[in-house]
Structures are given as C-alpha cells and as structure tokens.
Amino acid sequence: MRTIYLDNGATTKIDPKVLEAMQPYMTEKYGNASSTHHKGQEAKIALEDARSLIAKSINAKPEEIIFTSGGTESNNLAIKGLAFANSRKGKHIITTNIEHDCVLNACKWLETQGFKVTNINVDKEGFIDPAKLEKAITKDTILVSMIHGNNEIGTIQDIKSLGEICRRKGVFFHIDACQSYTKTEIDVRKHNLDLVTINSHKIHGPKGVGALYIRKGINITPLAHGGGHEQNLRSGTENVPSIVGFAKAVRIADKGHARQMVKMRDYLIEKVLKIPETYLNGPSGDKNGDRRLCNNANFRFSYVEGEAIGGYLDAKGICSSTGSACSSRSLEPSHVLMAIGLKPEEAHGSLRLTISRFTTKEEVDYVLSVLPGVIKKLRAISSLGGF
Amino acid sequence: MQHGQYTKKVLDYFKNPKHAGDVKNASGVGQVGNPVCGDMMKISIAVKDDRISDIRFKTFGCVAAIGSTEALCRIAKGKKLADAKKITSKDIAKELGGLPGIKMHCSVLGADGLKKAIDDYEKKQRGKKTRK
Structure with missing residues (x-):
C-alpha cells in the first residue's frame, strides 16, 4: 500500500x-x-x-x-x-x-x-x-x-x-x-x-x-x-x-517552499470544503502564509467522529490526525478546538491534514478522491444527522 | 489515531460493517450515549417468535464505537430475547479480541443499547396486551 x-x-x-x-x-x-x-x-x-x-x-x-x-x-x-x-x-x-x-x-x-x-x-x-x-x-x-x-x-x-x-x-x-x-x-x-x-x-x-x-x-x-x-x-x-x-x-528551507505550500494548502482547503456541511477550523483568508501556517488545514465534518475518519483514511494509506478525544489518552476533546468556541461534538468531528514541501498535487488529488466517500460512508453509519 | 492499539477484528468490523443501518418497522429501538461525549449509538431490532431476527446499528463515534456495535449485532442476531439480554460488554470485547482500556466504554455502551432496544420492544408488547 x-x-x-x-x-x-x-x-x-x-x-x-x-x-x-x-x-x-x-x-x-x-x-x-x-x-x-x-x-x-x-x-x-x-x-x-x-x-x-x-x-x-x-x-x-x-x-x-x-x-x-x-x-x-x-x-x-x-x-x-x-x-x-x-x-x-x-x-x-x-x-x-x-x-x-x-x-x-x-x-x-x-x-x-x-x-x-x-x-x-x-x-x-x-x-x-x-x-x-x-x-x-x-x-x-x-x-x-x-x-x-x-x-x-x-x-x-x-x-x-x-x-x-x-x-x-x-x-x-x-x-x-x-x-x-x-x-x-x-x-x-x-x-x-x-x-x-x-x-x-x-x-x-x-x-x-x-x-x-x-x-x-x-x-x-x-x-x-x-x-x-x-x-x-x-x-x-x-x-x-x-x-x-x-x-x-x-x-x-527557503521562502519558495512556504509559497508552494500555501498554494497546495489552499487547493486542498478549497476542494475539501465542497463536501457538504464541512467547515474550516482556524484562520481563513490567508494569502501569504502569515496568518495561517502554510502547511496546515483543519476541518470539521458534521455528524462524524474524527478518529473514525482517520481510521478509514489510514486504510487507504493516508496519514492524518484529529482533535477528537477518542484518539487521545484523555477523553476530553482538544483544548485548542474548544478554545476557539467549538462545541464538543464539533471538536470530535475534526481532522487535521498537514502537508510538507514534499507533498505533490497528485497526492492531494488522491486524498480528495478518497475523502468525500469516507465522509459519506461514515455519515450513512452515523446516528446523527438523519442520513 | 492509535491504530496500533486495535486488533485486526476491531479494524475489520469497523471497515466492513455488515449491520450498519436501521431495521425497517423495528420491533424495538434503543439509543445510548451523547454526541457531546463523542459516542452515540442507536440499536434497532426486529423480533420474531421471541428471537432477534434482525438487528442494525447506527453509530456516531470512533473506530472502537463502530466496531463494538457491529460486534454486538453479530453476537445478538438469532438469539432468544432472554439470552440476548445477558450479553455484556465483556462478550463484545471478547468478540473483538480485546479493546484498549480507554475504549472499554464503547463496549459498555453497545451492550446498554441492546438492552434499551429490548426494553422498548417489551414495553410496546405490554402496551398491546393492556389495549386488548
């Protein structure tokens, strides 16, 4: 794999x-x-x-x-x-x-x-x-x-x-x-x-x-x-x-890498946000990588839980991380996601994708081809949202 | 994600659940957990001749939560109600080949969900009898 x-x-x-x-x-x-x-x-x-x-x-x-x-x-x-x-x-x-x-x-x-x-x-x-x-x-x-x-x-x-x-x-x-x-x-x-x-x-x-x-x-x-x-x-x-x-x-490391990552990050964010009831956690509207880290995207998907998303992505070879309580040693959701005013159930449904200067567009496109199906499948299983 | 902590069985049940969904015209439904805590499960059952003829789950939750409800359905399907009531969290964890300590509550929730669904069915039955 x-x-x-x-x-x-x-x-x-x-x-x-x-x-x-x-x-x-x-x-x-x-x-x-x-x-x-x-x-x-x-x-x-x-x-x-x-x-x-x-x-x-x-x-x-x-x-x-x-x-x-x-x-x-x-x-x-x-x-x-x-x-x-x-x-x-x-x-x-x-x-x-x-x-x-x-x-x-x-x-x-x-x-x-x-x-x-x-x-x-x-x-x-x-x-x-x-x-x-x-x-x-x-x-x-x-x-x-x-x-x-x-x-x-x-x-x-x-x-x-x-x-x-x-x-x-x-x-x-x-x-x-x-x-x-x-x-x-x-x-x-x-x-x-x-x-x-x-x-x-x-x-x-x-x-x-x-x-x-x-x-x-x-x-x-x-x-x-x-x-x-x-x-x-x-x-x-x-x-x-x-x-x-x-x-x-x-x-x-040089400035060119950051610029390249900003582009890739924004491409990823734009496409992922096309999934219904999906939101970006953290700053939006960052053009130059000076308001939001050039390698960071963090999403929340209503009605599904982050560790489960990560589990399905992992089965497809994709490594991600989550702010969900269920992935950590405690059962509390991420204190950072709570600090920006998310409800616990929203924090539970969050997924962090962090790229590097080695990440290729082809890799991002692969993730974009997998992620919508994963969210759809988990929403179909979920007891929330009435799917 | 700490997938290293899960058995192959947990991952298999999580990735390929055979019992996800709702039983149509369910005889009983049980809902447990709370989205605030990151786990909410709905178990629906069909009862025929005092046996669980069909059982489905819908789960908002982590890998272990989904795996636990799938395991529950596999254990409970075809069982007499009296036997199904005896299913415990330990049975679910055993079916999964074990769960990490911090995830044991997922199997507890699963077992509670089935008990609630059976309670719901029995309440409805009693209601029918009194109406007669």
Whole structure:
C-alpha cells in the first residue's frame, strides 16, 4: 500500500541531504566537542557553524542560541528557567489557552511552586487580542509565553504587535515557534523577542534536537546541571550529528517552499470544503502564509467522529490526525478546538491534514478522491444527522 | 489515531460493517450515549417468535464505537430475547479480541443499547396486551 503522509504537523521525514550531512558525524567525525584534540575540535567547528547558521536564520547572535533535545525541553527551559531566575522581580506568568501541552504543563507545575498563571482566551480564529494581553500584564508579571504558529489550527500570532507590548511593559516575551520556524519570518530584533523555541524534526531534520534563543543578558536557571555545556545552561555532551542535521535542514528551507505550500494548502482547503456541511477550523483568508501556517488545514465534518475518519483514511494509506478525544489518552476533546468556541461534538468531528514541501498535487488529488466517500460512508453509519 | 492499539477484528468490523443501518418497522429501538461525549449509538431490532431476527446499528463515534456495535449485532442476531439480554460488554470485547482500556466504554455502551432496544420492544408488547 502506498503512503500519503499528511501529518507533517506531527513530524516530517528527514530530507536525504540532511541525512547525508549527518552521517560523517556518527562514523568519522565522532569527537566530543569539548575535547581539545583534533577529533574534538572537528566536532566543535561543526557545532559552532551550525549555531551561527541557526542564529542568522532568526537574526540572532550565535551566543544567543542554546542547543537542546527539542521543543519540549526548550519550552521547559525557557519558562521554568526564566521563572526561577527572575522570581524576585515577580511571580506572574501569562500564556494562552491554545498552547502545546508542554507549555501548559510547565506553567501548571510552576503554579505548584508559588507562581501565578493567567491564560488569555483567543478569538474564534485562534488570535490573541493585543489589548487583552496589555490588560493582563500586572506589576508582578515577568513572562508572556505563547505559541507562534498553532500546531492544531495553524493560527500565526502577530508577534510584532504582541512583542512591542511586552517590551514596553518590561516583561519577557517567549514564543514557541516549533511549527512556524522557517515557514514564516521570525526576526528576534524586529519582533522584540526575548526567548524563542525552535526544533528540527518539523522541518525535515532529525528528531531529538532543538534550540532555544535567549536574548543576551537574560538570566535563566538551568534545568540540568553538569559539565557546563552550552554556556552552563544545558549540560550534557552536544548531539553533534543531529545539530549538524538540524542546521542543514534550516539551510535547505527557503521562502519558495512556504509559497508552494500555501498554494497546495489552499487547493486542498478549497476542494475539501465542497463536501457538504464541512467547515474550516482556524484562520481563513490567508494569502501569504502569515496568518495561517502554510502547511496546515483543519476541518470539521458534521455528524462524524474524527478518529473514525482517520481510521478509514489510514486504510487507504493516508496519514492524518484529529482533535477528537477518542484518539487521545484523555477523553476530553482538544483544548485548542474548544478554545476557539467549538462545541464538543464539533471538536470530535475534526481532522487535521498537514502537508510538507514534499507533498505533490497528485497526492492531494488522491486524498480528495478518497475523502468525500469516507465522509459519506461514515455519515450513512452515523446516528446523527438523519442520513 | 492509535491504530496500533486495535486488533485486526476491531479494524475489520469497523471497515466492513455488515449491520450498519436501521431495521425497517423495528420491533424495538434503543439509543445510548451523547454526541457531546463523542459516542452515540442507536440499536434497532426486529423480533420474531421471541428471537432477534434482525438487528442494525447506527453509530456516531470512533473506530472502537463502530466496531463494538457491529460486534454486538453479530453476537445478538438469532438469539432468544432472554439470552440476548445477558450479553455484556465483556462478550463484545471478547468478540473483538480485546479493546484498549480507554475504549472499554464503547463496549459498555453497545451492550446498554441492546438492552434499551429490548426494553422498548417489551414495553410496546405490554402496551398491546393492556389495549386488548
């Protein structure tokens, strides 16, 4: 059976060129970047080249980039590390109700450590109203943390406006850019960013590696203590092969890919919405990929359940994902879909399709040939809707 | 989606249900669940000579919910009412070769749906008798 992979929001395949770039660092150039001999220095040079390249991609300085094991660790280091290092300034943190679990749960844990957390509600498309953010900031606020491009519904926040508010009010601004990195512009100077989480496996790089941008001069308490790697902020021998792969993936990504994905995404959305009683979750009317992630489409189909749709698609070789409770470890529907005002039964009927720059029109057409029949069949079985 | 969690039987019943639909002029109908929770099942039965001569389901729900109602129909078809009443969620899960823990409620709902359909049939029967 052929595979049509439309779950690139979960993870992506490694670009063959990335794999090729990584391989020598496992077999020949295997040195520890902390070693002073030539094998170690070979690895050190590769590590610092990768750091410079990634720094440049967001207009940061190399010394402002810390390598980590991925998005979850970067978000934890940013939020918990900043909170502990700055708790004398204040103990209030602001986030949103559409965050990834690692941010929500890091904040929840901080509440048990004496911090106060405010969750700002987003609007029906998933956007944060800048006025709401401004109002939520108090004298005790130290940090605003939010997801830049939402993993489920694709909403891209206006970080320039939101960052301006934070800078003016003197609070630190962290964005979780795991989904948006390389897909839409991130410029730490222009956008007033203090902390930025990025990772590799969403952009055709290897899993298990990510980075955190920390603006020079910001104090962070490390989570892992050890040999003092990464400016004492993240001890542990650097994962040089994966970091080299991460940098290669960044080097390959360009604006042309985003434009190409916007076109493909909009073609997919336009055709899927022709299925009766089908709706788009998240922002509509995005022309340039700056309001909605260029790879994200999220639909809801009345009278059917998302995991069942995914099950039929999977039987036809199509990988998708759902915000339905029935697919997750809990029985609650996706908190993101609930946050944009969907009823539970609507959230249960949602399906996320996320493309990549490798997705072809022929693949999308195959999905479009299968999906209407799947919805029709499930609606015929459904006890809702009177079909 | 966590299809790795499902047995071949669950996936087969989900993909190729033989009992989806409504029994025409049903002797009894049972509806359980709630769309808010992501599961709603309707079981309709035809009763002839005290036996379930036909049974159909309509289910809004996940892979396990659809699979459970299909399994229920296969177990219940042809059974005497007295025996059909004894069908439990365990029987459904067994027919499916097992269900993941978090999906066990699907088999519970299925069994409840049949009980409700039989109740509905028996109520109607009692109504007929009193009218006589």
